[in-house]
Amino acid sequence: MDRCPEFRHTSVVKLEAARPSNGEHAGHEPVHPSGGSSLPVAGGHEGHTRAAVVQLLVEEGPISATDIGARLGLSAAGARRHLDALIEAGEAQEASSAGWRQRGRGRPAKLFQITAAGRGKLGHTYDDLASAAMRQLREIGGEAAIEDFARRRVQSIVADVTPVAADEPEAVESTAESIAEAFTSAGFAASTRPVGNGVQICQHHCPVSHVAEEFPELCEAEREAFSELLGRHVQRLATIANGDCACTTHVPLALPPKTQ
Template sequence: MYSTASASAVAAAEHRGADAPEGPAAGSAESFPEAESTTRQRVLQLVVEEGPISAAALGRELELTAAAVRRHLDAMTEQGILEVKNVTTARRGAGRPSRRYVVSERGQRSLGDDYLGLVKTALSLLESSGPPATEAPRTSSTRPDAPTVGSTQDAARGLAREYFAGFEQRWARQLNELDDLDARTDKLSQLFAEDGFAGFTRLVGRDNPLLAMQSTQLCQGHCPIREIAAAHPVFCEEETDMISRLLDVDVRRLSTQAAGAHVCTTHVPVGREKLAAEQRARAEASAEEELQISAEAGATNESRTATGGRRRIVISPRQQERLS
């Protein structure tokens, strides 16, 4: 489904492709009317969210003709913003592979990076860290200027934690107003989109009769720090931990752009949480019912105690004759 939530993350993609080849083949935004440029942004946004995706699927989603979609796809492919993946499906068998479009490395760069913010965070950490700690003893085989592996990993984790802390503090205030996990996940995807991560959600298993099998995939079509995250996976780990804290649920990372995927995907167990909530509600209702029964039983015992604990016995006339 096409979403406009992260349109701002791709609106400048064509303008940032200024280093593309000049001439008619370049297809720059300035050579097209405003409506044409807007349509191209919609095509790019959908490829960011749904790629790999075919031209036919793009046309259905955007209600455009095949010729109109291919014109934009060809222009962005020539610019290097998109690239083609040939996919052979079981339905096609051994026939001609289907052409699917994904955002290229250059296209990801055109969507914008956040290395300036990361550098500012790093400088801030350096300023607040004070004098350097005593280094561990080095062996004769260690180069004098080579940092230890532990210190590099610790520094990367500290930087990642500080980087995402800024997002978490701002986003938590808006998410605290929502109780429903589905609503929180959808809102978090919008917040990701507003900050340049091209966030969106996919609903999974909603037609499954087993409630626990329902889930939401929180997706990010763009990663502003993907190159650093590829070198230091702790950035992806810290981001996953942040998502878990913001949603107040255990999540699982399915894919990351840093590891080569086209979309960062996080599994949110919505159904499991809903099932647990229902079980808690039933348990609380049952406990309240037992408490009420106990209270009524206690009141009966109290009345018996007040009357000396005597019970009324009824006998028949024949039994009276025998007793006399």
């Protein structure tokens, strides 16, 4: 899970007539109760169609599978298949049926809505806001203000990690694991792995990567914190901010011999 797809990367096509795709739309022309709508679907492309389902859940949910199918030109089975996948991923859920949505007698239709997890995957402008705030901070306080902010940020992440007390490989590995756990709790999906005569701390996700592209002080502050906690020089081998698939930091288990 080096990089997760985001719903914001969708194309927008106006729905005027739906063409059959992969057999799913055959015999089902789109019906638009609202008189037509622009939704992000793309010629039967699975990911884009699911993104369109998500957008309907956000904008019009709770909504039934039948209404979703009618809006997107999907069969009932096709709409339900996308909903089942979203429910399994924890991004959608059944909602209690509202009486005013029920048509006629009989059991009310099942309604579906987006979950907090699903909403969290939608596009947002937090990165732009953070970058703008960082630029303003630099304008007011200079580079020293940026570096101080970066150090305070990483210290808040590793505040509960105990520094290496003894120069022993087991102690170094244990502290590296504690660092990884702290960063995982902060959303970095971190882990450790033994490599040769050392251990590597791998951050498979970086929630601030777009900001770190402009402000590498964030990455450098992490490296300095690792070094202080582990009691040795550590080396950054790769960063997501530079286009790599993960942020990788090498930690030697043994200290180099002291020179006389």
